[in-house]
Amino acid sequence: MTSKPFPADTPAPIHALDPIAEGIARLHEEHKAHVATYRLEFNALAEKAWEAHLAKQKVDFLQRYRDSHYFPQRFKYASLDREGQYRVSLPYESRVEGLAEVKLYRQMLYVLLARTPNHKTTVSQMKSWLRPYMEVDGTMMIISTRGSRERAYVADATTSTNDLVHADKLSLAFAKLINGTSMVTTQFGEVSWFAPDEYDESEY
Numbered sequence: 001m002t003s004k005p006f007p008a009d010t011p012a013p014i015h016a017l018d019p020i021a022e023g024i025a026r027l028h029e030e031h032k033a034h035v036a037t038y039r040l041e042f043n044a045l046a047e048k049a050w051e052a053h054l055a056k057q058k059v060d061f062l063q064r065y066r067d068s069h070y071f072p073q074r075f076k077y078a079s080l081d082r083e084g085q086y087r088v089s090l091p092y093e094s095r096v097e098g099l100a101e102v103k104l105y106r107q108m109l110y111v112l113l114a115r116t117p118n119h120k121t122t123v124s125q126m127k128s129w130l131r132p133y134m135e136v137d138g139t140m141m142i143i144s145t146r147g148s149r150e151r152a153y154v155a156d157a158t159t160s161t162n163d164l165v166h167a168d169k170l171s172l173a174f175a176k177l178i179n180g181t182s183m184v185t186t187q188f189g190e191v192s193w194f195a196p197d198e199y200d201e202s203e204y
Helices: 019-069 082-089 092-101 105-114 123-130 172-180
Strands: 120-122 137-145 153-155 163-170 184-187 190-193
Touching (some): 082 092, 082 105, 092 105, 105 120, 105 123, 105 172, 105 184, 120 123, 123 163, 137 172, 153 172, 163 172
Antiparallel strands (some): 137 153, 137 163
């Protein structure tokens, strides 16, 4: 018995491409590309939306915080008069000279006494300090009446044996300065400043 040979292999038939299927395939590829691009654009848009959200949160938070916590700062030197504010505006090192330039002698007096131990000095020493800036020598006196509660006064002579002379040989301007400046007294040859209980030394 002889075997029957197998038939020879024949190539598979080549089917013609379907143009409709190809068109649809192209549409799918374009869609995939569009989806990928859209995803990137959407992610970028989402990032911007997130940043905008955070920015708004920040704005809202800051506004609420300011409304709840902000208090206008009071001008530190509001309680001082114009002369006092000017005094503080001058550099510490040249404050005395700066006050002398505009003839603010009362402020000079405060500064000099504030920088003196116990806020007290002699009339003679005060004369020495102020002599370069004003006339300090003259014929006036600072007098008080023994036993009186009245403030001392400036005169050119005593009128009673009850008169106490606290300082003499003063010019009228200098005598009025050391006798008439608020919180400053002249007694028995000494000029004293009654400084506030709490004060900022840097202001003098």
